[in-house]
Amino acid sequence: MCSKETFSKLDYLTYQKLRRWANRRHPNKKKKWVVNKYWQTIGEDHWVFATPQEGNNPIILIKHSQIPIVRHIKVKDEVSLFDGDLVYWSTRMGTHPEVSIKIAKLLKKQKGKCAHCGLHFKPDDVWEIDHVNPKAKGGRNAFNNLQLLHRHCHHQKSRFDMVGMFDNHPVIEEPCEVNISRTVLKTSQQGDLLA
Numbered sequence: 001m002c003s004k005e006t007f008s009k010l011d012y013l014t015y016q017k018l019r020r021w022a023n024r025r026h027p028n029k030k031k032k033w034v035v036n037k038y039w040q041t042i043g044e045d046h047w048v049f050a051t052p053q054e055g056n057n058p059i060i061l062i063k064h065s066q067i068p069i070v071r072h073i074k075v076k077d078e079v080s081l082f083d084g085d086l087v088y089w090s091t092r093m094g095t096h097p098e099v100s101i102k103i104a105k106l107l108k109k110q111k112g113k114c115a116h117c118g119l120h121f122k123p124d125d126v127w128e129i130d131h132v133n134p135k136a137k138g139g140r141n142a143f144n145n146l147q148l149l150h151r152h153c154h155h156q157k158s159r160f161d162m163v164g165m166f167d168n169h170p171v172i173e174e175p176c177e178v179n180i181s182r183t184v185l186k187t188s189q190q191g192d193l194l195a
């Protein structure tokens with residue numbers, strides 16, 4: 001149902017209630033007197049529930065149909081962050097019992113986004129820790145040389161990292177794979193020594 005119709009119906013129901021209230025309030029007055037006391041003509045509208053227009057600023061009961069209709073726009077990329085999920089809380093808190101500390105810290109540092117494609121991680125994404133400067137090029141294991149990427153983004157970057165380096169024996173960086181899909185999480189508590 002369109003909001004406009006709903007609002008008109010609400011206005012009608014409100015009017016009925018007010019009308020009954022006003023009539024009860026003045027049982028000895030004529031209906032017309034009651035109407036004139038509580039309903040004013042303002043602009044084109046003869047049925048505005050308002051204080052009498054003796055002053056210039058009547059207090060008006062705004063009608064539902066006067067409220068501009070604002071359609072809700074979803075910010076798609078943000079939605080997953082507010083589902084109360086792992087990614088969100090790890091990002092907020094920098095730590096989460098089910099996510100290794102290293103990953104949680106990376107998530108926080110990267111504000112929940114993949115360092116390669118810039119999109120937010122979703123709970124079911126498979127992510128991997130990448131060495132910004134690849135180990136094959138002398139990159140270290142230090143935290144500031146680590147970043148969290150989608151697995152597919154990691155693969156892309158690794159291919160790019162290796163271009164021209166080992167023409168005869170291409171070496172792909174060993175992925176430190178972390179899969180946080182729920183089934184894996186249940187068993188990963190104990191073995192989660194990655195951090």
Ligand SMILES: [Zn+2]
Pocket residue numbers: 114115116117118119149150153
């Ligand atoms: Zn990515």
